[in-house]
Amino acid sequence: MSDEVDRPSRPDRNEVRGAAGVASEAVDIVSRPVQGTHEAISGTVFGVLRRVGLGAASKPVQVMHDGISTGVYAAVRGIGHLAGRGVGAAAALARPGEWRPITGSPTGAVLTGAINGLVGDHMVALDNDLAVPMALYTSTVADEHGELPGDPEELRAVVADHPERDLTHLVLFVHGLGETEHAWRLYGEASAGEGYAERVSSAIGATPLLLRYNSGLGIADNGAALSLLLTDLWNRWPVEVRRLDLVGHSMGGLMLRHACHHAVQTGQPWVGAVRRMIYLGSPHRGAPLAHRVDQLATRLQRWSRSRAWAEFLDRRSAGIHDLVAGVSDTEVPLLAHASHHAVAACMTSSPHHPLANALGDLLVPVDSAGGAITDVEPLTSSHHFHLLNDPDVHEHLLRWLAVEDDDEDEDEDDAEAPR
Numbered sequence: 001m002s003d004e005v006d007r008p009s010r011p012d013r014n015e016v017r018g019a020a021g022v023a024s025e026a027v028d029i030v031s032r033p034v035q036g037t038h039e040a041i042s043g044t045v046f047g048v049l050r051r052v053g054l055g056a057a058s059k060p061v062q063v064m065h066d067g068i069s070t071g072v073y074a075a076v077r078g079i080g081h082l083a084g085r086g087v088g089a090a091a092a093l094a095r096p097g098e099w100r101p102i103t104g105s106p107t108g109a110v111l112t113g114a115i116n117g118l119v120g121d122h123m124v125a126l127d128n129d130l131a132v133p134m135a136l137y138t139s140t141v142a143d144e145h146g147e148l149p150g151d152p153e154e155l156r157a158v159v160a161d162h163p164e165r166d167l168t169h170l171v172l173f174v175h176g177l178g179e180t181e182h183a184w185r186l187y188g189e190a191s192a193g194e195g196y197a198e199r200v201s202s203a204i205g206a207t208p209l210l211l212r213y214n215s216g217l218g219i220a221d222n223g224a225a226l227s228l229l230l231t232d233l234w235n236r237w238p239v240e241v242r243r244l245d246l247v248g249h250s251m252g253g254l255m256l257r258h259a260c261h262h263a264v265q266t267g268q269p270w271v272g273a274v275r276r277m278i279y280l281g282s283p284h285r286g287a288p289l290a291h292r293v294d295q296l297a298t299r300l301q302r303w304s305r306s307r308a309w310a311e312f313l314d315r316r317s318a319g320i321h322d323l324v325a326g327v328s329d330t331e332v333p334l335l336a337h338a339s340h341h342a343v344a345a346c347m348t349s350s351p352h353h354p355l356a357n358a359l360g361d362l363l364v365p366v367d368s369a370g371g372a373i374t375d376v377e378p379l380t381s382s383h384h385f386h387l388l389n390d391p392d393v394h395e396h397l398l399r400w401l402a403v404e405d406d407d408e409d410e411d412e413d414d415a416e417a418p419r
Helices: 015-051 055-093 106-125 152-160 181-185 196-204 219-236 251-266 269-273 288-300 304-313 318-322 366-370 384-388 391-402
Strands: 135-138 166-174 206-212 243-249 274-280 339-345 375-379
Touching (some): 106 181, 106 318, 166 196, 166 251, 181 206, 181 384, 196 391, 219 251, 219 269, 219 318, 243 251, 243 269, 251 318, 269 274, 339 366, 366 375
Parallel strands (some): 166 206, 243 274
């Protein structure tokens, strides 16, 4: 990866054209395992007929059957591709301003984030316009999030709109797999409409930023891209940043670890300002559900009838594949000079319940959410997505983020060691 920030938002980026491409690709992807299963079953039937002495009689039938079925599936895919290209061509003729970007609404952004989580790396390889570019957003008390402009003067103007915020203290929120920055607004009724970003701003005066990224790409690749993006922000920010705190949900926490590791390895300037790293349900030691899907794909490969479905499962994104193992504490150690905190959710009423770790939050076990971190707060009777906006998590965040270095306990063993 180059040392320059990749900005994939091309001037001709057309999300309607991208959506048409995704739809046609979906027809192709789904039809192939169906065709493979069909062919495996028919092959078994004609094989039995040959073994009972009817091979000669069934041969013409098999040739005709195979020709028709192959033609039908090819036609289905062809129609899908033609329809996709037709819609894409029509969308390309539209002038800027004649259509609203799909990601311009929270619903469209959420749907696009989910698609990118499933096959985002495939979309990038196809140069699909709906592949989510990595970008930073501001947070407001309204429902809208505004992308930070690239021009330094425009950025200064946007920042000036929030004089109540401490511009020297930034808090970055990074979403998880298949999500966007809008995910932090889930369950808003439990927090009077305020997400964590808005609460951090109103309660402690820090300046919150939210990241949107393609969660289907490899976690290490996304981490490196974020590292470079933060360097770009560091160089353009209107004032000197004295403190940067990082909050990640699920995959977002693993991505933050990779970003810090990349920054340390390559000497990026922003990493020295990091003080707090907070992980909300991040599978440091892997996610069993992702591992089980991996095992299922391996088992399906053993039989001809299901091999096409194994190939279908193997098309899941690099980001999902990376969740199987999590992050190695040896290869990607916790940032040494920062303090590390985590919240681990569990479906049981107590984190000490015999089933607490087995069930976890339905996606991440309690021990994986804690990993090597010693300061871990439980969130009981809750699932994985409650972590995005919960009153108890609000309080933990404010407690961790409001603490200044000079106010910390003097008897800490080593302020440079991860906790």
